[in-house]
Amino acid sequence: xxxxxxxxxxxxxxxxxxxxxxxxxxxxxxxxxxxxxxxxxxxxxxxxxxxxxxxxxxxxxxxxxxxxxxxxxxxxxxxxxxxxxxxxxxxxxxxxxxxxxxxxxxxxxxxxxxxxxxxxxxxxxxxxxxxxxxxxxxxxxxxxxxxxxxxxxxxxxxxxxxxxxxxxxxxxxxxxxxxxxxxxxxxxxxxxxxxxxxxxxxxxxxxxxxxxxxxxxxxxxxxxxxxxxxxxxxxxxxxxxxxxxxxxxxxxxxxxxxxxxxxxxxxxxxxxxxxxxxxxxxxxxxxxxxxxxxxxxxxxxxxxxxxxxxxxxxxxxxxxxxxxxxxxxxxxxxxxxxxxxxxxxxxxxxxxxxxxxxxxxxxxxxxxxxxxxxxxxxx
Amino acid sequence: xxxxxxxxxxxxxxxxxxxxxxxxxxxxxxxxxxxxxxxxxxxxxxxxxxxxxxxxxxxxxxxxxxxxxxxxxxxxxxxxxxxxxxxxxxxxxxxxxxxxxxxxxxxxxxxxxxxxxxxxxxxxxxxxxxxxxxxxxxxxxxxxxxxxxxxxxxxxxxxxxxxxxxxxxxxxxxxxxxxxxxxxxxxxxxxxxxxxxxxxxxxxxxxxxxxxxxxxxxxxxxxxxxxxxxxxxxxxxxxxxxxxxxxxxxxxxxxxxxxxxxxxxxxxxxxxxxxxxxxxxxxxxxxxxxxxxxxxxxxxxxxxxxxxxxxxxxxxxxxxxxxxxxxxxxxxxxxxxxxxxxxxxxxxxxxxxxxxxxxxxxxxxxxxxxxxxxxxxxx
Numbered sequence: 202x203x204x205x206x207x208x209x210x211x212x213x214x215x216x217x218x219x220x221x222x223x224x225x226x227x228x229x230x231x232x233x234x235x236x237x238x239x240x241x242x243x244x245x246x247x248x249x250x251x252x253x254x255x256x257x258x259x260x261x262x263x264x265x266x267x268x269x270x271x272x273x274x275x276x277x278x279x280x281x282x283x284x285x286x287x288x289x290x291x292x293x294x295x296x297x298x299x300x301x302x303x304x305x306x307x308x309x310x311x312x313x314x315x316x317x318x319x320x321x322x323x324x325x326x327x328x329x330x331x332x333x334x335x336x337x338x339x340x341x342x343x344x345x346x347x348x349x350x351x352x353x354x355x356x357x358x359x360x361x362x363x364x365x366x367x368x369x370x371x372x373x374x375x376x377x378x379x380x381x382x383x384x385x386x387x388x389x390x391x392x393x394x395x396x397x398x399x400x401x402x403x404x405x406x407x408x409x410x411x412x413x414x415x416x417x418x419x420x421x422x423x424x425x426x427x428x429x430x431x432x433x434x435x436x437x438x439x440x441x442x443x444x445x446x447x448x449x450x451x452x453x454x455x456x457x458x459x460x461x462x463x464x465x466x467x468x469x470x471x472x473x474x475x476x477x478x479x480x481x482x483x484x485x486x487x488x489x490x491x492x493x494x495x496x497x498x499x500x501x502x503x504x505x506x507x508x509x510x511x512x513x514x515x516x517x518x519x520x521x522x523x524x525x526x527x528x529x530x531x532x533x534x535x536x537x538x539x540x541x542x543x544x545x546x547x548x549x550x551x552x553x554x555x556x557x558x559x560x561x562x563x564x565x566x567x568x569x570x571x572x573x574x575x576x577x578x579x580x
Numbered sequence: 581x582x583x584x585x586x587x588x589x590x591x592x593x594x595x596x597x598x599x600x601x602x603x604x605x606x607x608x609x610x611x612x613x614x615x616x617x618x619x620x621x622x623x624x625x626x627x628x629x630x631x632x633x634x635x636x637x638x639x640x641x642x643x644x645x646x647x648x649x650x651x652x653x654x655x656x657x658x659x660x661x662x663x664x665x666x667x668x669x670x671x672x673x674x675x676x677x678x679x680x681x682x683x684x685x686x687x688x689x690x691x692x693x694x695x696x697x698x699x700x701x702x703x704x705x706x707x708x709x710x711x712x713x714x715x716x717x718x719x720x721x722x723x724x725x726x727x728x729x730x731x732x733x734x735x736x737x738x739x740x741x742x743x744x745x746x747x748x749x750x751x752x753x754x755x756x757x758x759x760x761x762x763x764x765x766x767x768x769x770x771x772x773x774x775x776x777x778x779x780x781x782x783x784x785x786x787x788x789x790x791x792x793x794x795x796x797x798x799x800x801x802x803x804x805x806x807x808x809x810x811x812x813x814x815x816x817x818x819x820x821x822x823x824x825x826x827x828x829x830x831x832x833x834x835x836x837x838x839x840x841x842x843x844x845x846x847x848x849x850x851x852x853x854x855x856x857x858x859x860x861x862x863x864x865x866x867x868x869x870x871x872x873x874x875x876x877x878x879x880x881x882x883x884x885x886x887x888x889x890x891x892x893x894x895x896x897x898x899x900x901x902x903x904x905x906x907x908x909x910x911x912x913x914x915x916x917x918x919x920x921x922x923x924x925x926x927x928x929x930x931x932x933x934x935x936x937x938x939x940x941x942x943x944x945x946x947x948x949x950x951x952x953x954x955x956x957x958x959x
Contacts, residue, residue: 351823356733356831363862407786409806409814415859425814427788427804435788435804437816444730444833445855446871448840452735454823461827476824480794483742492825 205295205517206234208270210261210285212243215299215326216276217250218506224251227507231514235268237261261285265292272296272322272517274510278372279304279380283312286527290319297324297513301389302530304380305563306538307556309531316527323527324513329390330397330525331508333501334467338398338453338460341469341497348456348475353428353436355395359447360387360440367418374418377570380563382420384410384537388440391451392533395438399453402532403428403436403539405551410544415443419571426540438540458492469495584674584896585613587649589640589664591622594678594705595655596629597885603630606886610893614647616640640664644671651675651701651896653889657751658683658759662691665906669698676703676892680768681909683759684942685917686935688910695906702906703892708769709776709904710887712880713846717777717832717839720848720876727835727854732807732815734774738826739766739819746797753797756949759942761799763789763916767819770830771912774817778832781911782807782815782918784930789923794822798950805919817919837871848874 207228209220216238223233235256236247244257258264265273265288272295275285283303286296296316302325303309316323329335341347360383372378379386396402408426415422422443428436441447450463456477459470472479472490479490504511508524515521535552538559543550545562586607588599595617602612614635615626623636637643644652644667651674654664662682665675675695681704682688695702708714720726739762751757758765775781787805794801801822807815820826829842835856838849851858851869858869883890887903894900914931917938922929924941 352737352818352820354735354818358731358833361868363859363864363867365863366865369865407788409786409808411812411814414812423814425806425816427806429788433790433793435790435802437804437818439731439733439816441731443855443859444838445851445858445868446838446849448831448833448838452827454737454827459823459825459827470825472824476822479824480742480822484744485742486745486748488742489740489824 204232205230205272205514206270207231207272207274208235208237208264208268209233209274209276210237210264211275211277211299212236212238212240212247213276216274217246219274219276219510220247220251222507222510224253224255228510228514230518231272231510234270235264237264265289270294275299278378279385283308286312287315290315290321293319293321295322295513295517296527297326297510298527298530299326300393300530300533301385301537302527302534304385305556305560306531306535306554307560309534310556313528313531322513322517322523324509324516324523325525325527325530326506326509327390327393327525327530328506328509329394331505332503333499334462334465335394335398337467337497337499338462339400341460342399342453342455346469346471347453347458347460349432350399350401350430350434350453350455352434352454353395353399353401354452355391355437356439356448356450357388357391358439358441358444359449360442361445361447362387362416362422362442364416367416372572374416374420374422375570375572376419376563376566377572379420381537381541382418382422383440383442384421384424384540387442389533389537391440392438392536393529396532396536397529401430401432401434403536403552404431405429405549406536406539406543407549408540408543410541415441421544424540426543467497467499469497471495583611584609584651584893585649586610586651586653587614587616587643587647588612588653588655589616589643590654590656590678591615591617591619591626592655595653596625598653598655598889599626599630601886601889603632603634607889607893609897610651610889613649614643616643644668649673654678657757658764662687665691666694669694669700672698672700674701674892674896675906676705676889677906677909678705679772679909679912680764680916681906681913683764684935684939685910685914685933686939688913689935692907692910701892701895701902703888703895703902704904704906704909705885705888706769706772706904706909707885707888708773710884711882712878713841713844714773714777716846716876716878717841718779720839721778721832721834725848725850726832726837726839728811729778729780729809729813729832729834731813731833732774732778732780733831734770734816735818735827735829736767736770737818737820737823738828739821740824740826741766741795741801741821743795746795751951753795753799754949754951755798755942755945756951758799760916760920761797761801762819762821763800763803763919766821768912768916770819771817771915772908775911775915776908780809780811780813782915782931783810784808784928785915785918785922786928787919787922789919794820800923803919805922846876846878848876850874
């Protein structure tokens with residue numbers, strides 16, 4: 202099999218980055234064949250910044266029907282990910298979609314069904330999954346080293362944004378333009394890693410979102426979510442764009458110890474026996490299981506976006522397992538949708554949420570959105 | 581004025597410790613004059629472990645009426661703190677009460693009223709307030725260094741207890757015997773420091789308590805509480821007796837930076853300007869205020885229980901301001917009562933809570949308590 206002919210649709214920050222990596226030949230087995238964006242300036246940018254022969258499209262249908270590409274990277278606005286992916290699958294293309302998978306699970310589930318029916322390779326740009334630190338956490342949990350999980354806690358408030366950031370584009374931080382705030386635009390990676398490393402999806406969520414707390418925006422910029430898992434474990438996820446300096450600290454407590462990640466350092470507190478066993482057998486007053494503080498080396502580079510695109514290309518060419526299967530994009534989205542729904546209904550919600558109810562509630566938000574235009578700025 | 585004649589009522593772990601410190605002459609200006617406990621063994625213990633002349637009582641009324649003491653330290657079971665204190669104030673005594681102030685705010689408010697009416701010196705054994713680390717946090721906040729508070733987060737799960745601990749006394753971890761679990765018995769110090777250092781009481785609380793999650797007990801051993809403050813700030817408090825090794829990490833985010841305490845170390849991340857001002861004036865895309873990581877020396881010793889008793893004695897003798905005024909005991913209790921009430925009602929509750937409603941709900945718990953005896957084990 203020769204080079205995979207790759208097209209990129211949507212030339213914003215991320216699409217532009219993918220275009221450059223492909224054009225420079227950084228991805229083995231793939232060649233940049235076509236790009237698509239409605240915006241003249243962005244097409245001009247591609248002309249001026251790429252060296253290879255690239256077909257330029259401003260019309261989505263023409264891009265999909267006439268470019269002759271085998272595979273497409275979708276970096277359009279969040280809302281449009283599912284519809285573009287479904288069209289691509291219908292034409293027999295492989296798909297790599299930017300995060301978040303979409304804005305509401307209803308459409309993302311349709312995208313997943315289309316992917317499955319097509320049999321094509323479907324990936325999502327969860328580039329933090331290439332970070333060996335999070336891979337190691339996942340390994341410690343999957344291998345049973347940490348034992349049954351009791352509690353998770355992620356404070357990820359290092360997503361500081363100023364008002365000027367939000368003011369830089371009118372679609373930013375609007376229900377109509379982006380479909381959410383910090384949960385949908387800044388924190389999707391951590392929402393994904395939260396469930397990916399632990400292997401646990403919340404069963405119930407009760408969440409508290411503050412809308413426009415630190416900025417003049419119509420969506421949330423501050424969130425605290427409490428979750429309960431099927432096995433009885435609990436968790437908390439806190440994120441904000443209004444704190445400086447932010448925190449990024451992830452703690453996972455298990456029956457055999459505790460993992461703490463802060464400042465990109467992993468510490469594993471390892472019990473020499475199961476706490477549940479200790480609890481059942483100990484006869485003294487104030488004892489607790491022996492605990493070792495273990496330094497675990499983190500090997501390997503964080504290959505990031507490049508790693509995700511290469512892995513997706515290898516999956517197409519050689520059947521390499523995907524690090525971030527596209528179908529898994531719905532998980533982080535399910536969590537963020539549930540957080541919104543809980544906050545709107547002011548009650549605990551069960552996962553999976555009622556996707557239709559969420560869609561309807563979202564339409565109400567969109568109807569009253571301050572974004573007046575019908576179009577999308579970056580497509 | 582000569583030596584203050586001090587009596588101690590309730591000779592459990594804490595009462596015994598106070599008796600020894602007084603008997604050894606560690607408290608300037610105070611002398612141990614009388615002790616009281618129903619239990620023969622405990623009275624015997626005092627005989628064998630003290631050197632001074634101490635009157636021994638097994639009857640509370642006789643102790644209060646006949647001992648001739650000026651001041652009393654109350655270390656009886658939690659439930660009885662207010663009733664004993666009220667009797668002492670009625671006899672013109674100064675009072676130092678062990679934590680928690682009581683079990684429900686209704687009776688503690690009555691105790692506070694009696695204290696006020698008596699004009700006597702009323703302290704509470706919040707001995708963690710003598711820790712210079714928490715004093716420094718309070719100072720950084722009171723002086724405005726941290727700026728307006730945005731968020732607080734305390735994970736204090738280093739209260740590990742085994743089943744054998746709970747089994748050691750039948751009154752432990754029962755609604756009838758202790759009136760609560762980890763919130764009332766292990767975490768009151770942190771609940772107090774949480775409000776004392778920040779100067780903020782929550783306005784609303786929504787909490788999630790797990791009853792007997794890790795132990796065969798009828799009260800909670802795992803808690804996550806979400807709070808909202810009057811100024812819009814939010815907070816989370818997590819505590820448990822089922823995790824090993826536990827965490828003790830307190831984070832306070834303000835407009836001018838962030839304070840983090842973990843492993844008894846204080847780090848102050850200090851912004852060179854207010855975040856709110858930066859947000860309003862910055863014109864770029866991804867900038868944030870300059871931040872300095874500041875090491876602040878923690879001076880002085882943690883005088884602990886000794887410091888509290890000395891300070892209370894000095895307040896009686898010289899009018900020294902109390903580090904832990906007894907009237908403030910209701911604050912941490914108000915928080916823990918609100919956490920229980922929110923958990924029982926499965927809804928957000930406003931503070932101050934309805935003290936009468938809480939009292940009634942608690943009576944239902946007591947009615948179904950597994951503790952069958954009518955008496956109290958340690959009094």
